[in-house]
Amino acid sequence: MNNYASNPLIFILSTLLHMYAFAFALRFVFQWVGADFYNPISQFIVKITSPVVSPVRRILPGYKGIDTSTLLLCYLVLLISQAIVQSLSGYQITVKSVTLLAITDLVSMILDVFFFGILIQVIISWVNPQGHNPVNNLLHSVTAPVLRPVQKFIPPIGGMDISPIFAMIGLKVVEMLINPVFYAFLK
Secondary structure (H helix, E strand, O other), rough: HHHHHHHHHHHHHHHHHHHHHHHHHHHHHHHOEEEEEEEEHHHHHHHHHHHHHHHHHHHHEEEEEEHHHHHHHHHHHHHHHHHHHHHOOOOOHHHHHHHHHHHHHHHHHHHHHHHHHHHHHHHHHHHHOOOOOOOHHHHHHHHHHHHHHHHOOOEOOOEEEHHHHHHHHHHHHHHHHHHHHHHHHOO
16 A cells, blocks of 8 residues: 555554553553542443453453453554554564564553543643542542652652652653563564
């Protein structure tokens, strides 16, 4: 396929598949951190992922509180996305490259759930600091496991909590340290 037609097609397919994979990543993280299942956002994520998760969960049950079926489905969607993008881009598809790139995408996506959760929580705290809505409760559930350890070392300074900045930097550093390990296996 020529570049003129393949670039928009690659963009559309990659975006749609990554959005669906992100829904699986959110469901995985929500369950992992024990977020409110009855939150409207949680319910939306459950409803759009359940048609696929429920049958797989019968075959692959969870392990020690980790929703392995949702994690596997997120990985498989990313694997399909990598295979489509590589084939439409004209690259030679190898099982090794598609597998490792999908793992890298999975790790990045899960870290991004925490990163963007913190970012959204910070923005909401500037716009509506005393607001009580389902989004705030859900964001607090998701970000607490990352922010709590950072807040022990960096308490609020002059009434300003700067720990989210360091937590976000830390998440990106972890991503920068993990991803090259997978890329090294591609060579």
